[in-house]
Every structure is written in C-alpha cells, then in structure tokens.
Amino acid sequence: MVEFNVAVVGAGYVGLTTAACLASLGHRVVCADVNLAKLDGLSHGETTIREPGLRELVVNGLETGRLRFVLGAAAAASGADVVFVCVPTPMGRDGAADLTTLETVVAELRDVLPPGCVVVNKSTVPVGTAVRTAELLGRADVAVVSNPEFLREGSAVEDFLNPDRIVIGSEVPEAAGRVAALYELLGAPVLRTGPASAEIIKYASNSYLATRLSFVNAIAELCEHMGxxxxxxxxxxxxxxxxxxxxxxxxxxxxxxxxxxxxxxxxxxxxxxxxxxxxxxxxxxxxxxxxxxxxxxxxxxxxxxxxxxxxxxxxxxxxxxxxxxxxxxxxxxxxxxxxxxxxxxxxxxxxxxxxxxxxxxxxxxxxxxxxxxxxxxxxxxxxxxxxxxxxxxxxxxxxxxxxxxxxxxxxxxxxxxxxxxxxxxxxxxxxxxxxxxxxxx
The missing domain is CATH 3.40.50.720 (NAD(P)-binding Rossmann-like Domain)
Structure with missing residues (x-):
C-alpha cells in the first residue's frame, strides 16, 4: 500500500474520524481546526466527541507519529498529497446548504496547496460544489474530488473502517485513483463516477432513508386506528x-x-x-x-x-x-x-x-x-x-x-x-x- 501525506481540515465528527482512521491505515495525517482549545486537547489524546473507538485511534495515531493537530487549514496543507475538507455545511434560511465555511477554507488553501495536490470535498455539499471549488481555487495543477461520507453517529469509526461502498467523483482519473488508493486496505467496493453524481448520491441516500422513516411512522399511525x-x-x-x-x-x-x-x-x-x-x-x-x-x-x-x-x-x-x-x-x-x-x-x-x-x-x-x-x-x-x-x-x-x-x-x-x-x-x-x-x- 502507498502511504500518503494527508491533510484534514476540520476536527468535528467527520473530520476527526477521517483523520484518525486514515492514520490507522498507515497514512501520515495532519488535522487542522480553528478551535485552539480543542486542538490542545486532541494533541493530548482528549476527545470530546462520543464515538466508540475514536479516542483509542487518536491516541494510537499520536503515539505512532502518524497523526498530529495544527491550527488553520494553511498549516496542514504544506506537503500534502491529498487535502480533505470536512467542514460544516448547515442548512441556511432558505433550506439550501450554507457553504460559507467551505468557501472560506478553499480561499485559505488556494495559494498554499502543493502542485499536483488533490482536494477532496468530504462534507455534504450540493451538486456543483466540486466545480465551484475548482473555480475558487483557480489552480489548473490541483484536482478536486467529491468523496461523500456515510458515517452514522455512534458508529462512525466502524462505518469508516467497514464501509458498504466508497464513492469517488472526479473528471480526473489520476486524482480519483489517488483517493481510491487511500482506502485500499479496506477492500470495500469503489464507485468511480462524475462529481455531480457523487454529490447527489449522498443527498439521495439520506433522503431515501428519511422517506422510509416517514412512511413507517405513517403506517404506525394507521395501525393505532385499526388495531x-x-x-x-x-x-x-x-x-x-x-x-x-x-x-x-x-x-x-x-x-x-x-x-x-x-x-x-x-x-x-x-x-x-x-x-x-x-x-x-x-x-x-x-x-x-x-x-x-x-x-x-x-x-x-x-x-x-x-x-x-x-x-x-x-x-x-x-x-x-x-x-x-x-x-x-x-x-x-x-x-x-x-x-x-x-x-x-x-x-x-x-x-x-x-x-x-x-x-x-x-x-x-x-x-x-x-x-x-x-x-x-x-x-x-x-x-x-x-x-x-x-x-x-x-x-x-x-x-x-x-x-x-x-x-x-x-x-x-x-x-x-x-x-x-x-x-x-x-x-x-x-x-x-x-x-x-x-x-x-
């Protein structure tokens, strides 16, 4: 397996799980955040996120030297082969995803990314965000890949290390191949597709699950009325x-x-x-x-x-x-x-x-x-x-x-x-x- 230098921007549920798990797979990972107190705790193996197995992976990553934490996206990107963007995309007032934080991070990364680096959108983002990210970067020598996460809270580590599938969306085969290689040890099915398809897969998956839950709740109400x-x-x-x-x-x-x-x-x-x-x-x-x-x-x-x-x-x-x-x-x-x-x-x-x-x-x-x-x-x-x-x-x-x-x-x-x-x-x-x-x- 090829070892990569990986930067992960964001130390929340998705970012910290991604960083700790990739380090456990043998990659060299630098995880960045803007919260200095959080970073100080993580650097000492202290996690505030309630996720089984996560703290153990963080501690192991620190002890082996494969995981470290830094302040700010720019500090993490230096020398990276792949940069994962794992930042919040909350719902805005009109129901659309708010990409303010993502766009701020992309602007911070633009001038510090090494030539040939691959930027990966791990956050859940609307269709067209990979294209928009590439436009904001303005770097012909940097490829953008969509690689949505499918992590359930409470079993995020298990889901990362034993995934049903890995979805990789890119128009650049070499960039898609590099991201796929990160997960090689997992032996999971890999779906390579275009960025738009990868972006909609995440939304479609969650929306389908929500629809199933609404359907069964409606059936439950019917059951009450009909004995x-x-x-x-x-x-x-x-x-x-x-x-x-x-x-x-x-x-x-x-x-x-x-x-x-x-x-x-x-x-x-x-x-x-x-x-x-x-x-x-x-x-x-x-x-x-x-x-x-x-x-x-x-x-x-x-x-x-x-x-x-x-x-x-x-x-x-x-x-x-x-x-x-x-x-x-x-x-x-x-x-x-x-x-x-x-x-x-x-x-x-x-x-x-x-x-x-x-x-x-x-x-x-x-x-x-x-x-x-x-x-x-x-x-x-x-x-x-x-x-x-x-x-x-x-x-x-x-x-x-x-x-x-x-x-x-x-x-x-x-x-x-x-x-x-x-x-x-x-x-x-x-x-x-x-x-x-x-x-x-």
Whole structure:
C-alpha cells in the first residue's frame, strides 16, 4: 500500500474520524481546526466527541507519529498529497446548504496547496460544489474530488473502517485513483463516477432513508386506528428481501445533523432547477406531523391542557449512543411542550450538563428518577437501552400521573402494566385509560 501525506481540515465528527482512521491505515495525517482549545486537547489524546473507538485511534495515531493537530487549514496543507475538507455545511434560511465555511477554507488553501495536490470535498455539499471549488481555487495543477461520507453517529469509526461502498467523483482519473488508493486496505467496493453524481448520491441516500422513516411512522399511525401492531407489520415487511429491516422502526420523527438538512437541501436543489419532488416534500411534512402527534398524546394524557403541568423527558439526543443534540426530535417536541406552558424535567446519559441554546427550556436532572419525580406524564424520547432496565415500580411511585409515553417502543408493556402504569407507544392501540389519567402534581 502507498502511504500518503494527508491533510484534514476540520476536527468535528467527520473530520476527526477521517483523520484518525486514515492514520490507522498507515497514512501520515495532519488535522487542522480553528478551535485552539480543542486542538490542545486532541494533541493530548482528549476527545470530546462520543464515538466508540475514536479516542483509542487518536491516541494510537499520536503515539505512532502518524497523526498530529495544527491550527488553520494553511498549516496542514504544506506537503500534502491529498487535502480533505470536512467542514460544516448547515442548512441556511432558505433550506439550501450554507457553504460559507467551505468557501472560506478553499480561499485559505488556494495559494498554499502543493502542485499536483488533490482536494477532496468530504462534507455534504450540493451538486456543483466540486466545480465551484475548482473555480475558487483557480489552480489548473490541483484536482478536486467529491468523496461523500456515510458515517452514522455512534458508529462512525466502524462505518469508516467497514464501509458498504466508497464513492469517488472526479473528471480526473489520476486524482480519483489517488483517493481510491487511500482506502485500499479496506477492500470495500469503489464507485468511480462524475462529481455531480457523487454529490447527489449522498443527498439521495439520506433522503431515501428519511422517506422510509416517514412512511413507517405513517403506517404506525394507521395501525393505532385499526388495531394492528406496528412491530408485527414492520417485521412482515422487513422479511421481504426487496425491503429489508433497516429504517423501519417508528419513532418521534427523524432528526440529527444530517437527515433534516439534507432532505431540505435536496428539495431546494430540485426547486432551483424546476424539478418537482412531491414525495420528498411529503416525507418532510409527515415528519413534522409525527412530532405533533407525540405532543397530542401527551396533552391527552394530562387532561387536554399542558399549561403548568410537569412533564418528565427521558432522552434528549437525536439517537442513543451519541451526545449530539442537533435537530433532535426530542428537543423539537420539548420546545412545543414548553411553548404550551409545560414544566419540563429531562435526563439524558449523554448530556450531563445544560447546553446553552439547546436545553434552555428543560431542567436537566441527575437521573431518570429525578426526571420522573412529580411528573404528570413521562415521555421516552431517545432509545437509550438503560431506560428499559429502570425500576418502573419506583418510577410509578415517583410520578404524579400514571402515563408513560414511549415514542421508541423500547419498554416492556408487561413490566409497565405490572407497575400500574398506562403505556402508550407508537403504532399500537392506545390503552383504554390513557385519556382518563389526568392527575398532576
């Protein structure tokens, strides 16, 4: 295997995972960021990102000398064979991806890139960004490649080192070959295509997954009205090899740092070229409706009005196994409850302290039991496995009401019923006494 000098710009989820994993594959990697405090911690093997195996890879990279951290993109690019750009591309006000940070980095790199270097867009970017990047660089001796990431938070290292596929988009065969060579040891299928196709593959993949989730949530609502069980329905669907089991679990709506912004960015891109995309629009609308349905269930459980009612929240992150609160459906639901006047007590094992701008309307508690204390209803919003093993008889004693709203279908109904709790979950007929339990603290 050929060893390359690699620069990675950005030390967030994607950038740090990319840097640490490429170093573990034998490349010499320099990772750059603009946050000096973060860089100082990383240089001492301290990671703030909750990702299994990531800290170990960082420490190993530092010890072997294959990984180091520097301040600023220009400092990392010197002597690089390949430069990965892994910076945020958040959703702008119009739904399109905001490329401000990416364009700033490209401007910083323009005059310091070595001749023959390859610049790789790893960030999720709209179609045409590779071409735009090349125009901004203005360097005929530097090729631009699109190499989208497919990393799931909570399993990013596993996904990087055991990928389903590696997508490489470039009009320059030599540049595409160099990027492919970086991943040679992984033995994964490599799809070489044009940059536009590579860019849309990422958006299309995430939008399809979001559409599956919206579809199964709509089926779950239908199950509730018709006396069916969504768990049996999704299993019956998933055994069909054309469908499969993944992304067929109902919940409080999809969220996170990717699906909301990527679906809207793809929809905005379609609108910009005059292409209608009603199925994707419907998926987004259905997701909003799912969050409203959860609020309706809680409102019903406490007697119809949320003003002055204490509600306990179990889980705040957008999924278990991560500390990421970005676009979390739990926080969207919490915001709606708070807007109607509910007093919110929340607990999440991944969020030990308040996060300004994210948890401002929630009083964070030390344990799940503290979050349940005096609550008229308790809502499970994130599928942390430890919630299944709580002492539910103790929870029942602590609650002022008797209802648990399980938006992830995580809990055992038998255990909750034994504790004397009314239990509502997604896609199953609601318990008869859900609307009768109006007790408050």
């Amino acid at each position: 069916a069980d969504i768990d049996d329905v999704r299993k019956g669907m998933g055994f069909d090899r054309r469908i499969g089991m993944s992304f067929l679990r109902p919940g409080p709506g999809w969220g996170g740092s990717c699906l909301p912004k990527d679906t809207r960015a793809l929809l905005r891109s379609a609108e910009a070229v005059g292409c209608e995309f009603p199925i994707l629009h419907a998926a987004i609308v259905t997701n909003v409706r799912q969050q409203e349905l959860v609020v309706d269930r809680v409102r019903q459980a406490v007697g119809g009005r949320l003003a002055g009612v204490r509600v306990g929240l179990l889980g705040l992150t957008f999924k278990a196994g991560t500390d990421d609160l970005r676009d979390s459906p739990a926080l969207v639901i919490a915001e709606r409850l708070a807007t109607e006047g509910a007093e919110l007590l929340g607990y999440d094992p991944g969020v030990p302290s308040p996060v300004p701008g994210m948890t401002d309307r929630i009083r964070l508690m030390e344990t799940a039991y503290h979050a349940a204390s005096g609550a008229a209803a308790l809502i499970l919003l994130t599928e942390w496995p430890e919630f299944r093993d709580l002492d539910w008889e103790r929870i029942a004693d602590l609650l002022a009401g008797r209802t648990v709203v399980d938006t992830r279908n995580l809990l055992d109904p038998f255990v909750l019923n034994k504790a004397g709790l009314a239990h509502w979950c997604v896609g199953r007929p609601a318990p008869q006494d859900l609307a009768k339990d109006h007790s408050t603290a």
